[in-house]
Amino acid sequence: xxxxxxxxxxxxxxxAKAFIQAIQAFIxxxxxxQQVRIFAPFTAxxxxxxxxxxxxxxxxxxxxxxxxxxGEIGFEQLEEFGIQTVLIGHSERRHILKESQSLxxxxxxxxxxxxxxxxxxxxxxxxxxVQGIDAVMSYLWxxxxxxxxxxxxxxxxYEPVWAIGTGLTASLEDIEEVLTRLRDKLCAxxxxxxxxxxxNIETILHVNACDGVLVGxxxxxxxxxxxxxRIA
Ligand code: PEP
Numbered sequence: 419x420x421x422x423x424x425x426x427x428x429x430x431x432x433x434a435k436a437f438i439q440a441i442q443a444f445i446x447x448x449x450x451x452q453q454v455r456i457f458a459p460f461t462a463x464x465x466x467x468x469x470x471x472x473x474x475x476x477x478x479x480x481x482x483x484x485x486x487x488x489g490e491i492g493f494e495q496l497e498e499f500g501i502q503t504v505l506i507g508h509s510e511r512r513h514i515l516k517e518s519q520s521l522x523x524x525x526x527x528x529x530x531x532x533x534x535x536x537x538x539x540x541x542x543x544x545x546x547x548v549q550g551i552d553a554v555m556s557y558l559w560x561x562x563x564x565x566x567x568x569x570x571x572x573x574x575x576y577e578p579v580w581a582i583g584t585g586l587t588a589s590l591e592d593i594e595e596v597l598t599r600l601r602d603k604l605c606a607x608x609x610x611x612x613x614x615x616x617x618n619i620e621t622i623l624h625v626n627a628c629d630g631v632l633v634g635x636x637x638x639x640x641x642x643x644x645x646x647x648r649i650a
Pocket of ligand 1: 424577581582583584585611612613614632633634635636
């Protein structure tokens with residue numbers, strides 16, 4: 419199982435470090451074997467003592483090693499902190515920051531060439547969901563344009579846009595239907611994301627074809643995140 423936390427634009431350098439160290443201690447004390455990922459803000463990236471099951475990742479980067487891209491973070495700056503896992507295609511980047519599929523694909527190629535693990539996010543907005551599963555799947559497949567799905571360090575996160583940060587979770591049937599259709603064509607581990615919390619993680623992890631979860635809001639509480647790792 420993969421349990422990933424997305425801090426988004428939360429936590430200071432100090433509070434993120436304390437959180438990550440607490441999770442490391444929990445993993446060590448409980449001998450947890452779950453694969454945990456924490457996507458911290460850039461300002462909180464640090465050289466954390468690696469434990470095999472916990473990786474700290476970057477929520478974003480610009481697909482260059484370095485260069486003149488004011489305000490962006492290149493891969494050289496991530497490598498300095500030993501970052502080995504990145505998020506690409508998160509719905510907040512696609513919808514709020516208007517990132518195109520072509521930019522997501524450029525980032526993907528770049529991270530793949532550097533042999534980084536990639537958690538690649540896909541998801542449909544509410545107006546597509548109401549049109550039914552075929553509309554949902556064709557919308558999702560479009561988000562694979564330019565993406566090499568055979569990459570062996572690829573993890574896919576299915577995150578319905580309408581379920582992210584809203585408290586609304588997709589039904590277990592809907593999650594299963596999408597994940598099993600993705601599974602037919604993809605070998606990569608499949609995560610679900612969208613208002614996962616302590617109360618619903620267990621049933622979600624039991625969904626056929628679900629290999630883990632990507633959690634935002636509910637993971638920002640240390641005890642809750644530890645409890646989710648324990649349940650997994
Ligand atoms: C996310 O940001 O990837 C996410 C799933 O957020 P939340 O858990 O808050 O819906």
